[in-house]
Amino acid sequence: MTARTTAAVLVGRAVRVAARLRGGGSAIPGNIALRIDPDFLERTIAAIPDGVVAVSGSNGKSTTTNMLAAIIRAHGLKVFTNPSGGNLPQGIASALLSEVSLGGRLDADIAILEVDEGYGTRLAELLKPKTVLLLNIQIDQLNRYHEPDRVAAMLARVAATSTEGLILNREDNFLVDLDTRIPAYSGRAVSFFGGVPELVEPAGHGVASADRFGDVGAKPGSRPAAVEVVALTGNRATLAIEPDTRIEVKLPSRGLHYALDAAGAAATARSVLGDRFRPELVSQALDSLATVYGRGELLVVDGEQIEIIMMKNPASLQLNLDSLESAPEQVFLAVDEGTPDPSWIWDIDFSALDHVDGITGSKAWQFATRFGYLDIPVGSVDLDVRAALKAFLALPKPATGHKVMILNYEQMMGIRKILGFKELEGGGAA
Amino acid sequence: MTAATPKGASRGALRILHLFPRLLGLNGESGNVEILRLRSERRGLPVEVLSYDGPDDAAVRARFDDADLVFIGSGPVSAELIAHPLVTAVAGDLRALAADGRPFLAVGAGFQLLGQTVTLESGEVLEGASLFPVATRHGGTRVVGDFVLDSPRIGPIVGFENRGSFVDVGPHGTLGRVVYGRGNSETPGEEGFWEDNLLGTHMHGPLLANNPALADSLLDTARLRRGLEYTDPAPESLRLVDESARQSRATIAAAPLSE
């Protein structure tokens, strides 16, 4: 069995190097390792002393996992985590490959893993998380899972596997009473995070939780929160932590959703660490975190700042639009087949924009139609991404100092590459 | 949910009844109502939108007979089950509106509930409101992807298909022949139902965005029945959006994709 593990690790690593050189396929090495040694993931994870914390939900998984890992590290624990987006079994196995010894041992006290909600049930069986943090259920998953109810049922199964801690967003229609809809487990501590009504209600589109029909139990916001966002100014939030501590934290960017992510991460650290939890280390950890890749990120191109808003799904786009301080002076939009059905743009409030300079990608004309009915002028539509990008960059320097690009994930990757930003993490110009 | 309408505007206004916007409208479908309203208003004919979500909206319920055009959207099965008794409760009035020639646009679950029966995956059969002479059966593989039709009445129709059900429309007229996608039956053939004033389809989302000719056809049926005129039938602002819609149709039809 050890020989088999070693083979899996070696072959997986070799493939990983090869995949890196070809520039892609980060899940492939994990896939191959799992094929050679199917129990590799389960066995390696089971040996981690403080066990697994699983983070799932529609939106903010990467951000929150990153925050939680930083908070736990600030408390002196060695953390194994999966890189942003590597949240399927193969992705987690790939991440393990880069950190295990040839015998398959991992030098970590605790694993903090972002888990794709679609694979949540399978991953939960495999990973046996002691603690589960669920962030939200939003309608973005329509094309993959078709119905919020189905996503809710999948997340309920993940929640039910937690043995020590379950941390839920009390502002989410589906999560506010999820604990009452899963089988009880003796010893499982349930706690909540949220925001004060003065912040959550006027957020316009609230926290953009999917509508829930039928057996509506508790009202969103009605459960007492272990960690509550009580104030928010720009990218700084104040968190009230039970029983009686207030801390100020830095967020990756403006926006209530980031503040809620921070509250979720703090509530989870509090649940996991118990007596060892020190609120001031939350501030310290979040202060030190770099801007999360691809969200509110600023690229510098030829001395100009370009703010990137990632259009992952309706909820994230709405929250990001709402967090704009004023209508951007120069805006560019690129959306392609990575967003197969942009129907939901009809549910989006685009009033944060007063014009759009250029639109590209295969969905460009569908956006142009929407903007046409909204009387939002569109400068030009060009399906040739390079040409459209060139025309946008050639616009005179904006007085506000920065341009804004609203991109879906695929276009963000492509455009970063065109602009010469090669590395996924970090974001330095080549 | 009711769109802002000036108070005294209702006399000469076109009235759109939007059924169950909260329950049935998962895919940006309220966009259809917005498009109908804007296409009429930009031509100088004001629109009043009446939103009905259930018995609590008694004031709107009392005005069903004012409706010149009716829209009902799609939703997940969970919402369809909740909407079912609510639809049944108003089925008689809806049948009367349909028989009186008021145009209906019904999408997905809304289309199914306005049909004769809906057979669920469990085998349970829901009685529909029987406006449309069609029967729905849930089950089979779900199709998700671009959807391209050819309509004998208005030419190419383009949009998105996301369904896990089949519709038997018998010998009746349809929205169009399937060029890309699945349509009503197991083997691609025809899509939806379109006869006289009744249009039902599983082209979900804001199908009128890509297909303004459909919107105009519904509006014409509605306003001509009332003798209402446009003051500016072809405003420049609609020419621009119609050009964008034409480009959208061309882009999708040139390279349609499915999951």
Ligand SMILES: [Zn+2]
């Ligand atoms: Zn017929």
